[in-house]
Amino acid sequence: MTVKNVVLFDTAFDMIAGLASVFPVEQLAVQAAQGRVLSEDVFARVSLPPFHRSMMDGFAIRTTDLHSLPTKLRVTGKTEAGNPAQLELGEGEAVRITTGSAVPIGADAIARFEWCEADSSSVTVLRTVNPGESIQKTGEDNLEGALLLPAGTMLHGEQMALCQGFGVSTVSVYRRPRIRLIITGDEVAPNPAASLRPNQVYSVNDIFLRQHLIEDGCDVGNPAFIGDNPVELQDAIHEAASDADYVICTGGVSVGDRDYLPTVLQGLGADIRLQKIMMRPGSPFIAAKLGNAGIFALSGNPAAAFSQFEALVRPALRRAMGQNDIPFPDTAVLAHSVSLKPIKPVRVLRGRAFIENATVKVDVNMTQSSGSISSFAEANCLVRMDSGKLDSGSIVPVRWFRH
Numbered sequence: 001m002t003v004k005n006v007v008l009f010d011t012a013f014d015m016i017a018g019l020a021s022v023f024p025v026e027q028l029a030v031q032a033a034q035g036r037v038l039s040e041d042v043f044a045r046v047s048l049p050p051f052h053r054s055m056m057d058g059f060a061i062r063t064t065d066l067h068s069l070p071t072k073l074r075v076t077g078k079t080e081a082g083n084p085a086q087l088e089l090g091e092g093e094a095v096r097i098t099t100g101s102a103v104p105i106g107a108d109a110i111a112r113f114e115w116c117e118a119d120s121s122s123v124t125v126l127r128t129v130n131p132g133e134s135i136q137k138t139g140e141d142n143l144e145g146a147l148l149l150p151a152g153t154m155l156h157g158e159q160m161a162l163c164q165g166f167g168v169s170t171v172s173v174y175r176r177p178r179i180r181l182i183i184t185g186d187e188v189a190p191n192p193a194a195s196l197r198p199n200q201v202y203s204v205n206d207i208f209l210r211q212h213l214i215e216d217g218c219d220v221g222n223p224a225f226i227g228d229n230p231v232e233l234q235d236a237i238h239e240a241a242s243d244a245d246y247v248i249c250t251g252g253v254s255v256g257d258r259d260y261l262p263t264v265l266q267g268l269g270a271d272i273r274l275q276k277i278m279m280r281p282g283s284p285f286i287a288a289k290l291g292n293a294g295i296f297a298l299s300g301n302p303a304a305a306f307s308q309f310e311a312l313v314r315p316a317l318r319r320a321m322g323q324n325d326i327p328f329p330d331t332a333v334l335a336h337s338v339s340l341k342p343i344k345p346v347r348v349l350r351g352r353a354f355i356e357n358a359t360v361k362v363d364v365n366m367t368q369s370s371g372s373i374s375s376f377a378e379a380n381c382l383v384r385m386d387s388g389k390l391d392s393g394s395i396v397p398v399r400w401f402r403h
Helices: 009-018 157-165 205-215 230-241 261-267 302-320
Strands: 025-029 058-061 071-079 093-097 109-112 116-118 122-125 147-149 170-174 178-184 224-226 246-250 271-276 284-290 293-298 330-334 346-356 359-363 381-385 395-400
Touching (some): 009 271, 009 302, 058 071, 058 116, 178 230, 224 230, 230 261, 230 284, 246 302, 261 271, 261 284, 261 293, 293 302, 302 346, 302 381, 359 395
Parallel strands (some): 178 224, 178 246, 246 293, 330 359
Antiparallel strands (some): 025 170, 058 093, 071 122, 116 122, 271 284, 284 293, 330 395, 346 359
């Protein structure tokens, strides 16, 4: 089949993102929303704290009673956290109080235990206590109706705790994208516990794709492994597309004798929008629509597939889930000069970003071969290079994939 024109990197991302449609919304209990993305803003249902709260163990007092030091006050009661009774404080009185308790009416400070001497019926305050000491006022954390989390936030333990602490029991979230993986190639061995046959390599693309997609809250089935057989590949894609929002394939995407994916997709009637991108590594890349499913076909080379997924597919999927993501959202300073072959494509390099003297710097001096995976251990970001030569200190776009 005829290869479509090579598309510039930024244009390609717009085309890939254009395949994404916003996912349906559902209501979930906060406790069941781990890894889901908010489709609506979340607002506080109560103020926190909902009452004036003691932040220390000690005695609730009125600072106006401290005319001179030491000052002796009558202890008229005790209150503890969770006690529903609201005590009231009069002139010359103190109430024994524990951390988290509601501050008695009339009290304006907590005299800590270490600032006092006490017996069964009185307490002597030994030092100056300022108004407001050790009291968290109603709504000091946040007020009822305040914005807690904006739409597009992915929920993890911290965000779920925030919701629950402010009385939010249910949230509106996007449905998990259903994604199916197809790994192609006779040379790919799916089981690392089995011995390799001659000219085989162990599969890499399935595990990194699946884990990153799960991290992003996707529903990912077990990958299908298909050899270089166009009939089996066609059946696998047809089945996956009938059950998924997206199908991600790796391998067989170029123009070699055994690169069957373009022809298979054409035979299935897919609308192929994109077939080659001006980027290195990962120039061969298919974006297509088959029925209601988006199809992304990546390189079989692990490093190229990783660059394609992380810089193009992942931000597009996150956008479809309501998140604001772009391929290279951050920048860093090159820690050294870079000189590459003078070719036109955007280069996507693996890099190790680090902080030095309050500046984020990045080092790309590591293996960059599209078939090498060793540098995955030291890399924590991708670096975009729009020029073959850059001096040390140049600002470059980066995308973190591990902090």
